[in-house]
Amino acid sequence: MELSAPDRIFKVWSYSVTHRSLLLRSDADVQLAAAPRIEVCANAVQVMFVRPMMKGLTIRRVTDGEEIDLLARKYDIEEHLDFMFKLESASGQGLIVSGQPSWARATCPVDAPSFFSRANEVHRYDDAVTGRIE
Numbered sequence: 001m002e003l004s005a006p007d008r009i010f011k012v013w014s015y016s017v018t019h020r021s022l023l024l025r026s027d028a029d030v031q032l033a034a035a036p037r038i039e040v041c042a043n044a045v046q047v048m049f050v051r052p053m054m055k056g057l058t059i060r061r062v063t064d065g066e067e068i069d070l071l072a073r074k075y076d077i078e079e080h081l082d083f084m085f086k087l088e089s090a091s092g093q094g095l096i097v098s099g100q101p102s103w104a105r106a107t108c109p110v111d112a113p114s115f116f117s118r119a120n121e122v123h124r125y126d127d128a129v130t131g132r133i134e
Helices: 065-075
Strands: 003-016 021-029 034-042 047-049 053-061 084-089 092-097 102-106 129-132
Touching: 003 034, 021 053, 065 084
Parallel strands: none
Antiparallel strands: 003 021, 003 053, 021 034, 034 102, 047 092, 053 084, 084 092, 102 129
16 A cells, blocks of 8 residues: 555654654645644655655555666665555655554644554544555
8 A cells, every 4th residue: 555645745754863764744735724634654764755745645665676677776775674654745755764653643633643653543534544654
């Protein structure tokens, strides 16, 4: 399963060096209108080529052997090729090599903590939807 949100603006919200976790967040659509928050969390990040802001975003696991080889050569990656995730955006492409990314979407206050800040945080919201990028 991939995550596709072509009408949203995503930003790199945080990166923890000690935990090697990357958090991407979208609070608005491309028209800058308020919308339910979407967050994507990737842990055990080994490689990261990510733009700080992305207009529209699709994240998918790279499974095609030729594409894996092409991206491995392009980004000079030699290990963990089975855990390669491609980021496609109108702003350009990106890539992460990490554990399986999770995502969550819910309507929440703008100052609410990250959905991934503690266990079950996202489930405080009635319209919460979660998933994994497989």
